[in-house]
Amino acid sequence: MELLVASGVGVLTAVGVYLCLRGRTFPVVLGLSFLSYAVNLFLFATGRLVVGRPPIIDPAAPGYTDPLPQALVLTAIVISFGMTALVVVLALRGFLEAGSDHVDGREPGAEGRR
Amino acid sequence: MNLALLALLPFLGAVLPPLLIRSGRNTCALATGTVTALALSLLLVHAPAIFRGEVVRASFSWLPQAGLEASFFLDGFGFFFAFLILAIGLLIIAYARFYLSREDPMGRFYSFLLLFQGAMVGIVVSDNVLLLVIFWELTSLSSFLLIGYWRHLPEGRQGARMALVVTGMGGLALLAGLLLMAEVAGSYELTTILERGEAIRGSPLYLPILLLVLLGAFTKSTQFPFHFWLPHAMAAPTPVSAYLHSATMVKAGLFLMGRLWPVLAGTEAWFLIVSGTGLLTVLIAAWIAIFKDDLKALLAFSTVSHLGLVTMLLGLGTGTAALAAVFHILNHATFKAALFMTAGIVDHETHTRDARRLGGLVHLMPVTGTLAILAALSMAGIPPLNGFLSKELMLEEALHTTWWETGRLFPILAVAAAACSVAYSFRYIVHVFLGPPREDYPHHPHDPPAGMWLPVAILVAAVVVIGILAEPVAGPLVRVAAGALTAGAAPETPLKLWHGVTPALVASAIALLGGLVLLAAFAPLVRLREAFWRPEAKRMFDAAIEAIARAARSASAAIHDERLQRMVAWALVAILAVGLVTGWGAIAPGERPGLAPAPLGLLLWAAAIAAALAVAAFHHERLVALIVTSVVGLIVSLTFVWFSAPDLALTQLSVEIVTTVLLLLALNYLPPGSPRESAPVRRGRDVAIAALAGLGVTVLLYAILTSDFALPTISAYHLAESKPGGGGTNVVNVILVDFRGYDTLGEIIVLGIAALAIFAVLDSTFRGAAVERLRTWSHAPEAADRHPMMLVVATRVMLPLALMVGVYIFLRGHNQPGGGFIAGLVVGVALIVQYMASGWAWARARTRVDYHALIGFGVLVATATGVGSWLFDRPFLTSSYGYLHLPLVGEVELATAMLFDLGVFSTVVGVVMLVLANMARVAARAEPQQGVPTAMDSVPTPSPRAAEPAAADTRAVQEV
Incomplete structure (x- = not known):
């Protein structure tokens, strides 16, 4: 399973990076979402992979997984929502103001307003 | 203690002048003078110990772990300088009181002057070299402020900037040099460094250290080729020129060279660089000084020349030369400060400093004239004044110096420089004060009030007395300073006016003749x-x-070519390069036994990979890409479920829904597709970067997953203390609201700020160019029914249920998966669905909560919970708890942590709603306002508060 998780996170990272290098804002926003998935999974996985041992205290439990990365990642997920929201709103506003959704704020090849 | 106070007193006193200027200029000057006098008396308390040859110390622990201390020490050399700084400072303060005109802001002037004074005293009493550099830079800064004191003068501003650039640059070099030196010596304390001279001179780093330190000293003391800034600094008011740019600050470089003399001097490199630069500076500056018509420029270049003289003496590296250097520093400070002040008086009285328009002034202002002539004669080196004595010592040394394998060159150049010095000194006397009085002065001069010439008179008295009674007056001070400078290598010979007819006297006479010839x-x-x-x-x-x-x-x-894609690509390549260099060979899989791959896991993995690659390949179709992305998000939350993280799974799931809704709303107003515009080369490059990044992450993560923890984790503590300490069995939630509550508080604040920023960006969309685009936005074919009845009914029935679920998740969160974050997201989703199904206007009219207030409430509740623990004398955010049995829900824990979680909950609901509702509001703006409300609707009876903005919005839409 370790290899599956590691390679899966790798693919998510690669797709995120690729999308972030696109020229239009919307793919970049999607790319940031992908990077958030990858980073959150990565941080989570640093607690190592454990099956069936949630960190809920129970006298009958055979053991627990590492709760610390989970707590970190929980807030990270919520914060990445805030970040995605801000970026998409900026992208929207930029498009409405400039009339182009290119990341440079102007259509490629078009001169003039920056 | 006393010693630190000595450096701090002027800084503390610097607040007084701006406060006291309202009580009048005399009070202001008096207060400034009192501060300086107090510092001077603090210094003089140490005089007996210093003259016994003792070293006074004071030290305060600053970062003892790093071996750093704020330490001060005072020995003979430091005492000598501190005395000059404070004593001349006192005279300058008195002089400035009469020099500054009524329009000049005197409080500011004195404040800057005291700042400078403190910094300067700080330099000479610092033991820690870092402290020394800080004070050093402070002198540069305060000098910048003082040169630019007359802000309306462009020369002042430019001169100030130039001085700051040159001396600031030197300060950085000095810092580097001193850090290297401290590294070699193994200590940041000067007193220790001074004892390790042998080790430093023998170190391979000696030359870099020497060059860097000298760069600092030469820029400060205006040695060639950095001599150019001082004349431009003359745009400062004359008291500043007299104080900073002749008597004290420019001597900081000399002080530094003197201070480090036992460490750095005595080598071939020191001799060639320091004495060579000094001699070159003496000659060049003295020659230029002869031709300067502006009196202050003449004095500035002569100052540069005299600084060069002292540098040259220090460069010779002998004890006698060091003694001569110290003596000359004293003499130069007295006569040059006096000369600057007389130049100021001339300027003040005649309204010009141009030597070509002056002459004969001694008849009109006899007191000033006499004082100026005496000081200038001392500068020329005429007996029996003090300038003569130190010049004799200098020539004596020069005559014994071999340079470039000849004993002739050095003395000849030294005598030539002395001749130039005679020439400009006599020019100052003859062209300004002697000759017949003229009729065409811009302003008819007469002697100024006594307050202005008395400080000059005191200095000139020193010039004469030191000249005649050198040994009893200045001997002990100069010797104790030179002794400390050279660590005991200076001779104990008494200072004498008359040595008989020596070669130095002959050289002196030649110089005098030569100078007079030059002037003729x-x-x-x-x-x-x-x-x-x-x-x-x-x-x-x-x-x-x-x-x-x-x-x-x-x-x-x-x-930075304003092409975002290229810049991002560069940044990524840089990150990859760093990762590759640091990770190559260091990252390898470990021995930790792994989990066996499960078929379902393989299936999920394949689905995630396929979905992700599909998004990358078909991202041009934005709607499809968005939906497939949310599939990936779902698989991520399933991964959390699989690996024992139910809280994360719930969070990821609800965030996924909210994010998708948000992106859908945004997509409504963005183009539905991306054009295929990237060239194949760029796509290939991007694929390569992305593949490398993915590969790197895979290798790194695999290495982590297959290795055991390198260090024991702190998780065991959290697991053990969760129930007894935090009162909850859901360890993740207990960490969030209790163990790491402070982090969570910060995070909800960040979230709230992000939401407010989003609101600000969206709210102003309704103005300017954006409105026009929104209005003319061509919609995709509309659905026949914008608010389908099935959806409307379903969502409204679901709402109470969804809210119940939210409350349930919130209440159980401390013990079971759930908590404020997740509950907030669930409630947010429940509410936003109403907006989607029934439209913005409908939902808004029924909302009685202000989302801004909700965010604020949440943050305040969370903070108040933390502050509450102060009431019980516990640290911020200490929690306590008890239990309460509720019917149906079961045992509920009532912990302060729950109150904190309530704050988290409110903030998250507020953030989600503020963002989505405003996004929906944009949508409402663009909607054609037709008979939208469906048959389902009764007429809403909103509270007046909620109705008002809705009405306002409708109006705005109609205006558009």
Whole structure:
């Protein structure tokens, strides 16, 4: 399973990076979402992979997984929502103001307003 | 203690003048003088110990772990300098009281002056070299403020900037040099470094250290080729020129060279560089000084020349030369400060400083004239004044110096420099004060009030007394200073006016004659000099600065070309390169036994990979890409479920829904597709970067997953203490609201700020160009029914249920998966569905909660919970708890942590709703306002508060 998780996170990272290098804002926003998935999974996985041992205290439990990365990642997920929201709103506003959704704020090849 | 106070007193006193200026100029000057006098008396308390040859110390622990202390020490050399700084400072303060006009802001002037004084005293009493550098930079800064004191004068501003650039640059070099030196010596304490001279001179780093330190000293003490800034600093008020730019600050470089003399001096490199630079500076500056018509420029160049003289003496590296250097520092400070003040008086009285328009002043202002002539004679080195004594010592040394394997060159150059010195000194006397009085002064001069000439008189008295009674007056002070400077290598010979007819006396006489000849030939010399091209320092400096700025601009333009894709690509390549270099060979899989791959896991993995690659390949179709992305998000939350993280799974799931809704709303107003515009080369490059990044992450993560923890984790503590300490069995939630509650508080604040920023960005969309685009936005074919009845009914029935679920998740969160974050997201989703199904206007009219207030409430509740623990004398955010049995829900824990979680909950609901509702509001703006409300609707009876903005919005839409 370790290899599956590691390679899966790798693919998510690669797709995120690729999308972030696109020229239009919307793919970049999607790319940031992908990077958030990858980073959150990565941080989570640093607690190592454990099956069936949630960190809920129970006298009958055979053991627990590492709760610390989970707590970190929980807030990270919520914060990445805030970040995605801000970026998409900026992208929207930029498009409405400039009339182009290119990341440079102007259509490629078009001169003039920056 | 006393010693630190000595350096701090002027800083503390610096607040007084601006406060006291309202009580009048005399009070202000008096207060400033009192501060300085107090510091001077603090210094003099130590005099008996210093003259016994003791070293006074004071030290305060600063970062003891790093071996750093704020330490001060005072020995003979430091005492000598501190005395000069404070004593001359006192005279300058008195002089400035009469020099500054009524319009000048005197409080500011004295404040800056005291700042400078504190910094300067700080330099000479610092033991820690870092402290020394800080004070050093403070003198640069306060000098900048003082040179630019007359803010309306462009020369003042430019001169200040130039001085700051040159001395600031030197300060950085000095810092580097001292850090290297401390590294070699193994200590940051000067007193320790001074004992390790042997080790430093023997170190391979000696030459870099020497060059860096000298760069600092030469820029500060205006040695060639950095001599050009001082004349431009003369735009400062004359008291500043007299104090900073002749008596004290420019001598900081000399102080530094003297301070480090036992460590750095005595080598071939020191001798060649320091004495060579000194001699070159003496000659060049003295020659230029002869031809300066502006009195302050003449004095500035003569100052540069005399600083060069002292540098040269220090460079010789012998004890006698060091004694001569110390003596000359004292003498120069007295006569040059006096001369600057007389130049100021002349300027003040005649309204000009141009030597060509002056002459005969001694008849009109006899007191000033006499004082100026005496001081200038001392500068020329005429017996029995003090300038003569130290010049004799200098010539004596020069005659014994072999340079470039000849004993002739050095003395000849030294005598030539002395002749120039005689020439400009006599020019100051003859062209300004002697000769017949003129009729055409811009302003008719007479002697100023006593307050202005008394400080000069005191200095000139010192000039005469030191000259005649050198040994009893100055001998002990000079010897104790030179003894401390050289660590005991200075001779104990008494200072004498008359040594008999020595070679030095003969050289002196030659110099005097030569100088008079030069002055006699002044007019032809000026014509001769005019005929040749001369470098103009200011223009060269400006050109250099301009060239540097241009280079910086073009360098940043080359990297930062306003093409985001290229810049991001560069940044990624850089990150990859760093990762590759640091990770290569260091990252390898470990021995930790892994989990066996499960078929379902393989299936999920394949689905995630396929979905992700599909998004990358078909991202041009934005709607499809978005939906497939949310599939990936779902698989991520399933991964959390699989690996024992139910809280994360719930969070990821609800965030996924909210994010998708948000992106859908946004997509409504963005183009539905991306054009295929990337060239294949760029796509190939991006694929390569992305693949490398993915590969790197895979290798790194695999290495982590297959290794055991390198260090014991702190998780065991959290698991053990969760129930007894935090009162909850859901360890993740307990960590969030209790163990790491402070982090969570910060995070909800960040979230709230992000939401407010989003609101600000969206709210102003309804103005300007964006409105026009929104209005003319061509919609995709509309659905026949914008608010389908099935959806509307379903969502409204679901709402109470969804809210119940939210409350349930919130209440159980401390013990079971759930909590404020997740509950907030669930409630947010439940509410936003109403907006989607029934439309913005409908939902808004029924909302009685202000989301801004909700965010604020949440943060306040969370903070108040933390502050509440102070009431019980516990640290911020300490929690306590008890239990309460509720019917149906079961045992509920009532912990303060729950109150904190309530804050988290409110903030998250507020954030989600503020963002989505405003997004929906944009949508409402663009909607054609037709008979939207469906048959389902009763007429809403909103509270007046909620109705008002809705009505306002409708109006705005109609206006559009």
